[in-house]
Amino acid sequence: MTESRDAGPGLRxxxxxxxxxxxxxxxxxxAVVVFGVTGDLSRKKLIPAIYDLTNRGLLPPxxxxxxxxxxxxxxxxxxxxxxxxxxxxxxxxxxxxxWERVANNxxxxxxSFDDDNAFDELHHTLDELCxxxxxxxxxxxxxxxxxxxxxxxxxxxxxxGMADNEKAGGWRRVVVEKPFGHDLKSARxxxxxxxxxxxxxxxxxxxxxxxKETVQNILALRFANTLFEPIWNSHFIDSxxxxxxxxxxxxxxxxxxxxxxxxRDVLQNHLLQLLALTAMEEPVAFDAExxxxxxxxxxxxxxxxxxxxxxxxxxxxxxxxxAGQRVPAYRDEENVPKDSRTExxxxxxxxxxxxxxxxxxxxxxxxxxxxxxxxxxAVLFKKAPHLPFDKTDTVELGHNQLVVRVQPDxxxxxxxxxxxxGSAMEVRDVSxxxxxxxxxxxxxxxxxxxxILDVLLGDATLFPRNLEVDASWRVIxxxxxxxxxxxxxxxxxxxxxxxxxxxxxxxxxxAWRRP
Ligand code: BG6
Numbered sequence: 141m142t143e144s145r146d147a148g149p150g151l152r153x154x155x156x157x158x159x160x161x162x163x164x165x166x167x168x169x170x171a172v173v174v175f176g177v178t179g180d181l182s183r184k185k186l187i188p189a190i191y192d193l194t195n196r197g198l199l200p201p202x203x204x205x206x207x208x209x210x211x212x213x214x215x216x217x218x219x220x221x222x223x224x225x226x227x228x229x230x231x232x233x234x235x236x237x238x239w240e241r242v243a244n245n246x247x248x249x250x251x252s253f254d255d256d257n258a259f260d261e262l263h264h265t266l267d268e269l270c271x272x273x274x275x276x277x278x279x280x281x282x283x284x285x286x287x288x289x290x291x292x293x294x295x296x297x298x299x300x301g302m303a304d305n306e307k308a309g310g311w312r313r314v315v316v317e318k319p320f321g322h323d324l325k326s327a328r329x330x331x332x333x334x335x336x337x338x339x340x341x342x343x344x345x346x347x348x349x350x351x352k353e354t355v356q357n358i359l360a361l362r363f364a365n366t367l368f369e370p371i372w373n374s375h376f377i378d379s380x381x382x383x384x385x386x387x388x389x390x391x392x393x394x395x396x397x398x399x400x401x402x403x404r405d406v407l408q409n410h411l412l413q414l415l416a417l418t419a420m421e422e423p424v425a426f427d428a429e430x431x432x433x434x435x436x437x438x439x440x441x442x443x444x445x446x447x448x449x450x451x452x453x454x455x456x457x458x459x460x461x462x463a464g465q466r467v468p469a470y471r472d473e474e475n476v477p478k479d480s481r482t483e484x485x486x487x488x489x490x491x492x493x494x495x496x497x498x499x500x501x502x503x504x505x506x507x508x509x510x511x512x513x514x515x516x517x518a519v520l521f522k523k524a525p526h527l528p529f530d531k532t533d534t535v536e537l538g539h540n541q542l543v544v545r546v547q548p549d550x551x552x553x554x555x556x557x558x559x560x561x562g563s564a565m566e567v568r569d570v571s572x573x574x575x576x577x578x579x580x581x582x583x584x585x586x587x588x589x590x591x592i593l594d595v596l597l598g599d600a601t602l603f604p605r606n607l608e609v610d611a612s613w614r615v616i617x618x619x620x621x622x623x624x625x626x627x628x629x630x631x632x633x634x635x636x637x638x639x640x641x642x643x644x645x646x647x648x649x650x651a652w653r654r655p
Contacts, residue, residue: 167596169202170278170310171269173262175293176285177207177218177248180392181317183225185348186284189588191226195238196585198593202273204245208262210252218248231586245273253289259296266302270310277310280344280595284317286396291333298337305339313342315595318409319400320345323620324613331606344595345609349410350602351587353576354546358417358517359426361544361552368542369422371521373496378539379648380418381503381518382411383655385510387462389633390484394475402486402506403454403623408616411504412439413604414546418517419492419502428600432608439611443491448622450647453629453640455485457509460633467509467633483628484508487641488619489648501648505641509633514655515546533566541653550584551575 172190174182193199207218223243227234249265251258270277281297283290294314297303303312316334321327334343349355362368371377384406390397397405416435423430445451459469470476470484485507492502521540534557541555552574560566576584594602629638636642636652645651 165593165597166198166200167593168278169200169273169275170280170596171204171206171266171273171275172280172282172592172596173206173208173266174282174284175208175253175289176283178209178211178221179284181284182207183221184229185586185588186282186592187222187225188229188231189586189592191230191234191239191242192232192586192589193593194242195230195232195235196589199596202275204247204269204273204275205242206262206266206269207246207248208251208258209248210250212250213248215246215248219243219246222246231583231589253285253292253296256296256299259300259302263300263302275310277305277308277312279308279310280313280315282315282317287319287322287330290316290330294333294337303337305342311342311598312338313344313595313598314338315344315346315592317346319404320409320609321613322400322404324610324617327606327609327613331609335606340606341600343606344591344600344603345605346591347409347413347604348587348591349413349546350604351589351591352546353584354544354550355414355417356602357552358414358544359431363422372519374498374500376521377500378520378522379501379503379650380415381520381653382414382418382505382516383518383653384411384506384515385513385636385655386506386508387510387513389457389467389509390470390473390476392474394473398476398480398482401454401482402484402508403616403619406506407486407488407504407619408612409604411506412442412612412615413608414517415442415490415502415504416608418519419497421496426601428603428605431601432605436605436607436611438492438494439608439615441493441497442611442615443493444615444618445489445491448619450640451489451644452619452622453485453487453638453644454483454623454626455487455507455631455638455641456480456482456628457484457507457633458630460509460635462509462511462634469633470509481625481627483623485510485628485631485637485641486619487637487644489644490615503645503650503652505637505652507631507637510636511634512655513548516653516655517544517546518653518655519543520650520653529565529567533564536568538569543653549575550577551579 174186190205223239247265249262301307305312321330416438419438420434423434457470471478471480487505490502519542527534537557543553545551554572555569557567558570560568629640631638
């Protein structure tokens with residue numbers, strides 16, 4: 141949908157209007173202001189995404205990127221950093237003539253977050269850019285900064301009037317990176333502040349998993365087909381496993397990570413969002429509000445087991461081997477305290493207290509320094525109630541499974557029993573695969589490309605709303621309270637997590653899938 145017809149979040153319905161879906165969605169003239177523009181996220185994701193969007197012709201001619209950071213730089217320094225970032229991390233081909241278009245519309249303002257003069261200059265520069273680029277006041281502010289700095293930056297925007305749609309004469313939106321708060325209380329405080337400074341509909345909370353094609357495909361798989369929905373309930377489903385495994389360690393993020401841990405870093409957001417999409421009811425429309433309503437219902441229906449000792453497991457990686465290389469223990473990573481109790485692995489069993497899901501366990505696990513990077517959702521169906529075959533012929537028959545491979549090898553696999561060729565009636569599991577890379581000629585955009593474009597178009601469908609954030613923290617707060625002061629279990633880097641996580645499933649007569 142084009143900007144001129146963009147009626148704001150909640151009103152676009154591309155699934156219902158096929159003409160609409162085919163139109164290239166290009167926003168009107170606008171600016172993106174990035175706070176923390178020299179940081180990791182900006183260099184690896186945001187600037188490359190802006191380059192890719194330009195390369196795909198999805199940004200308007202009147203577009204400016206305005207960086208704000210502490211470094212004592214001029215616009216030339218910023219341009220070299222941005223060019224390097226785009227060259228190294230862009231998804232589409234790097235073409236110097238496309239980069240020229242981006243480079244001609246870059247600006248940089250230097251300053252710290254508590255510096256009123258710097259914010260006044262930012263305000264002034266933004267106004268000038270709007271005038272020189274034919275931008276009718278439209279600007280998105282991207283907070284790619286440590287959570288502790290959110291309040292001061294938001295207050296500066298309030299003081300200068302930069303967040304005010306009316307004063308600006310166009311839309312003013314804010315993009316807040318996760319983690320959105322540290323617990324329920326701080327998330328609510330932050331919500332109050334951000335909703336006070338900006339109009340609530342102009343607040344875009346980023347969970348980049350929702351920008352992934354494969355994650356959006358969960359909704360297509362469930363609601364565009366007749367095949368799966370009739371069996372998507374406790375009558376047919378035995379259990380669901382969510383795995384988000386990473387082989388990397390914490391890199392240079394100790395400052396943030398050691399005060400967060402795996403549960404706050406990814407369970408609270410990415411994994412609970414995957415659970416919500418997998419378990420929610422069909423939305424009445426494919427728009428922000430209708431989807432939010434269904435996700436919130438599921439998140440509010442989550443129950444945690446009484447026996448957390450056995451069903452909420454935390455781990456921390458010890459030294460080990462990965463891809464033939466020796467890697468250090470978490471406590472030996474740079475800037476991590478030697479006695480840190482922060483978890484780098486978390487696994488938990490959750491329930492959903494609804495008629496559809498009564499009694500179905502949802503197992504979630506995530507960890508760093510696991511054998512490989514893989515994110516998947518495995519829906520395990522109940523075994524056939526009766527097998528008319530000889531028992532010895534079905535020993536290798538497991539649960540039917542539908543596996544959504546979020547990454548890598550994006551696609552969907554269906555596992556079911558099949559007869560082994562030969563004279564006996566031996567039945568064994570086989571897989572049927574759909575691979576994005578083979579089925580479509582287009583490659584998937586990066587999550588940040590999609591999400592930045594949606595912010596500029598005012599489409600909030602793929603952004604969690606504050607009630608979802610609230611409901612997710614209510615789950616995590618209970619787990620954190622139970623874990624408080626306890627030592628996480630050690631697991632060797634390069635292995636699939638701590639013993640306790642294996643025992644958790646074994647206690648239920650199940651086992652984790654080996655992705
Ligand atoms: C981020 C977490 O949100 O997601 C990181 O803060 C994690 O710890 C990252 O590494 C993983 O993202 P992806 O897209 O590579 O799976």
